[in-house]
Amino acid sequence: MIYQLYQAQVDFVDPWRKMARNTSRLIRAVTPRSPYGIFLRHFGAALEVFGYAGTTHDRPHFGIKTVLVGNEEVAVREEAVFSTPFGTLLRFHKESGRQQPKVLVVAPLSGHFATLLRNTVETLLRDHDVYVTDWHNARDIPLAAGRFGFDEYVEHIIKFLEKLGPRSHVVGVCQPTVAVLAAVSVMAEDHNPATPRSMTLMAGPIDTRRNPTRVNLLAKSKDIHWFEEKMIGIVPWRYKGAGRHVYPGFMQLTAFVSMNLDKHIGAHIRQFRSLATEDYEAANTHRDFYDEYLAVMDLPAEFYLETVERIFMKHELATGELKYRGRRVKPELIKKTFVFTVEGERDDICGLGQTSAALDLCSGLRPLLKRHHVQTGVGHYGVFSGKRWQNEIYPLVREVIQFAV
Numbered sequence: 534m535i536y537q538l539y540q541a542q543v544d545f546v547d548p549w550r551k552m553a554r555n556t557s558r559l560i561r562a563v564t565p566r567s568p569y570g571i572f573l574r575h576f577g578a579a580l581e582v583f584g585y586a587g588t589t590h591d592r593p594h595f596g597i598k599t600v601l602v603g604n605e606e607v608a609v610r611e612e613a614v615f616s617t618p619f620g621t622l623l624r625f626h627k628e629s630g631r632q633q634p635k636v637l638v639v640a641p642l643s644g645h646f647a648t649l650l651r652n653t654v655e656t657l658l659r660d661h662d663v664y665v666t667d668w669h670n671a672r673d674i675p676l677a678a679g680r681f682g683f684d685e686y687v688e689h690i691i692k693f694l695e696k697l698g699p700r701s702h703v704v705g706v707c708q709p710t711v712a713v714l715a716a717v718s719v720m721a722e723d724h725n726p727a728t729p730r731s732m733t734l735m736a737g738p739i740d741t742r743r744n745p746t747r748v749n750l751l752a753k754s755k756d757i758h759w760f761e762e763k764m765i766g767i768v769p770w771r772y773k774g775a776g777r778h779v780y781p782g783f784m785q786l787t788a789f790v791s792m793n794l795d796k797h798i799g800a801h802i803r804q805f806r807s808l809a810t811e812d813y814e815a816a817n818t819h820r821d822f823y824d825e826y827l828a829v830m831d832l833p834a835e836f837y838l839e840t841v842e843r844i845f846m847k848h849e850l851a852t853g854e855l856k857y858r859g860r861r862v863k864p865e866l867i868k869k870t871f872v873f874t875v876e877g878e879r880d881d882i883c884g885l886g887q888t889s890a891a892l893d894l895c896s897g898l899r900p901l902l903k904r905h906h907v908q909t910g911v912g913h914y915g916v917f918s919g920k921r922w923q924n925e926i927y928p929l930v931r932e933v934i935q936f937a938v
Contacts, residue, residue, distance in 0.1 A: 536766030536781055546587060554584035578808035582801055585820060588783050588827045590670060593648045595625075600658040602629060609658065615696050618678035619685070619833075622693045623647075623667040625658055634934050635701040636661040637693055637729075641708040642668045642686065642836065644785025644829055650706060651825075652918040656927050657704070661934065666693060666709075670782075670830040672774045682835040683712065683843060687857050690716040695727040702934050703729045706917050707883065710737025711844050714864055714891055719857055721867045731871040731937035733930050736883045736916040738844055739891045740851035744884030747792060752845035760841055765834045780837035782829025792881065851890060864894040871902045871937040875926055877911040904933060 560577030597609050608628040615622040622637075636657055640647035647667045657663045666689070671681075690712055694701060705713035713732060720728040741749040766781045768774040790797050800819060807816040849855035855862040872895050874888045889905045892898075906929055911921045 540769050550584045550587050553580040557581035575809050578805045581808055582805050588829050592646045593825050593828050595648050595651055597655050618674050619669055619681045620689055621667040622696055624664045633662045634938055635697045636663050637703045638665045639705045639709040639713050640666050643708045644782040646830055656923050660931055671779045671833045672768045672772045672831045674774045676776050680835050681833040683839040684858055687712045687716045699726045701729050702731045704733040706735050707737050710734040711850050715857055715862045718862045718864045731933050733873045734888055734891050735875045736913055737888050738883055739888055741845055743886035746881055746884050748882055752841055757842045778834035779831040782831050786829050865897045867895050868897050873904045873933045875906050877916040878909045879912040882913040
């Protein structure tokens with residue numbers, strides 16, 4: 534009943550949020566002509582904070598229209614290269630004749646849309662032909678499309694890399710680092726010509742036994758039946774995915790928010806003050822972030838449960854027990870792919886050492902093809918978004934890709 538209760542709450546509150554947004558815009562328009570300006574601005578600010586505080590299931594736009602390539606501003610358009618019911622291989626095609634290394638960015642399937650990696654993609658676009666895994670919202674996927682578990686996730690990565698072809702590169706961000714390493718291991722064992730030349734793994738749970746975080750401890754504190762009973766909902770009848778069992782995106786968002794509750798409360802208090810004092814630049818920055826952050830997507834239940842059990846409870850990749858389609862995944866058979874791992878000093882989701890564990894698993898690689906970087910002063914999101922990513926981490930990623938071309 535958890536999804537039905539959530540949906541009932543959304544259906545009740547949404548009209549009030551819409552009314553609050555409309556009223557706040559009206560107040561903003563008339564306030565300069567009113568003798569009660571201070572009171573109205575505060576009232577309008579409160580209405581706007583309430584009006585924009587709800588979750589949505591609307592996929593935001595990447596909105597990347599141009600990118601600077603060298604000294605030239607180049608137009609960018611999105612191009613769907615390949616699609617399945619569960620995901621689209623999305624290319625950011627640049628209107629220029631330059632040949633650049635192909636890079637697949639594997640986005641997390643963890644409650645947010647791939648657009649959360651907008652800054653990651655935009656930065657990589659300067660020097661690369663960039664593709665991204667644009668995962669679909671499970672509540673919009675009909676039951677007839679079948680299941681989507683960990684094996685299907687890995688299979689999608691392999692198919693997407695095959696679409697890019699030989700001499701490509703892959704960047705896995707956060708949760709999919711495990712699946713990316715599994716996919717590349719399988720491709721290396723099969724001597725697949727599309728095996729990527731480099732693999733960058735950023736802030737991911739390769740071995741969560743190292744420096745476990747609150748997220749890791751939660752996964753170990755319950756058995757898988759608890760997660761199945763408490764965390765899984767059924768998509769309501771009015772959506773395309775009606776009847777599909779899912780891990781609702783709003784639950785993942787709730788978990789993220791609860792980890793930094795004071796931070797989010799403080800951000801909304803500052804938003805109220807910005808609106809009340811007519812600091813619209815700061816207010817728009819806040820709204821842009823939370824429009825993205827509050828846009829949630831549901832995960833197929835089998836993928837969520839298998840990830841929790843196989844990666845966070847049993848540590849199957851780290852212990853050499855992970856299987857893909859019945860065959861053991863063997864990272865030690867990766868011989869030619871440069872492996873680069875990146876971690877954040879202050880990451881409270883993936884602790885230090887969890888991602889670099891991949892370098893130990895890839896024991897067949899020469900030291901020349903391994904590299905690790907710990908970025909000081911950043912948390913989880915700072916590894917792949919923001920100024921430190923753009924100015925300090927990205928140059929290293931670019932260097933790895935150039936070396937491996």
